[in-house]
Amino acid sequence: xxxxxxxxxxxxxxxxxxxxxxxxxxxxxxxxxxxxxxxxxxxxxxxxxxxxxxxxxxxxxxxxxxxxxxxxxxxxxxxxxxxxxxxxxxxxxxxxxxxxxxxxxxxxxxxxxxxxxx
Amino acid sequence: xxxxxxxxxxxxxxxxxxxxxxxxxxxxxxxxxxxxxxxxxxxxxxxxxxxxxxxxxxxxxxxxxxxxxxxxxxxxxxxxxxxxxxxxxxxxxxxxxxxxxxxxxxxxx
Numbered sequence: 001x002x003x004x005x006x007x008x009x010x011x012x013x014x015x016x017x018x019x020x021x022x023x024x025x026x027x028x029x030x031x032x033x034x035x036x037x038x039x040x041x042x043x044x045x046x047x048x049x050x051x052x053x054x055x056x057x058x059x060x061x062x063x064x065x066x067x068x069x070x071x072x073x074x075x076x077x078x079x080x081x082x083x084x085x086x087x088x089x090x091x092x093x094x095x096x097x098x099x100x101x102x103x104x105x106x107x108x109x110x111x112x113x114x115x116x117x118x
Numbered sequence: 119x120x121x122x123x124x125x126x127x128x129x130x131x132x133x134x135x136x137x138x139x140x141x142x143x144x145x146x147x148x149x150x151x152x153x154x155x156x157x158x159x160x161x162x163x164x165x166x167x168x169x170x171x172x173x174x175x176x177x178x179x180x181x182x183x184x185x186x187x188x189x190x191x192x193x194x195x196x197x198x199x200x201x202x203x204x205x206x207x208x209x210x211x212x213x214x215x216x217x218x219x220x221x222x223x224x225x226x227x
Contacts, residue, residue, distance in 0.1 A: 109162040
């Protein structure tokens with residue numbers, strides 16, 4: 001199957017700093033990428049839909065100034081957690097779909113990034 | 119808004135047993151339904167994808183069915199193994215992906 005690479009896998013930072021997480025589709029192009037957040041023992045919560053070349057679409061309740069998303073190319077989307085606080089500590093996962101498969105295509109996930117804010 | 123529910127939330131079975139995981143969704147206007155596996159602290163691995171026009175898909179010991187009219191999908195695992203222990207998630211795809219709550223499976227050696 002297609003590969004989505006997410007980096008870093010783990011990051012620990014001090015409160016008030018910003019953290020950038022990268023999501024890359026390695027062997028396909030993705031017009032759309034999705035960012036999820038997962039709390040322990042819970043399912044995935046969609047945060048935003050990242051669209052190449054345009055602004056991301058955020059889910060209700062997700063602060064767009066807090067979670068900056070950039071999708072500058074067909075293979076890379078980034079999520080920046082700005083001025084991180086301990087409550088932002090979570091597992092963040094990205095996913096992507098091959099642009100050639102459209103809305104009916106299979107969704108591929110990165111390995112996730114564990115963020116711990118001290 | 120689409121709501122996806124998975125039953126049971128947790129399941130523990132002895133090795134070798136066949137088992138069924140259930141997924142139900144409220145809006146039948148989906149493009150497809152996808153089953154995933156998640157190991158602790160890891161991302162999601164795609165297991166099976168069923169397009170809305172299909173009834174089932176099979177991969178090895180896994181078989182997934184889809185009944186759009188009733189809003190249900192099942193994942194059948196044959197001859198379970200300890201390595202199957204993980205959390206299984208289903209996702210219904212419309213314009214977005216909506217994930218179920220997951221079933222935590224433990225296969226006891």
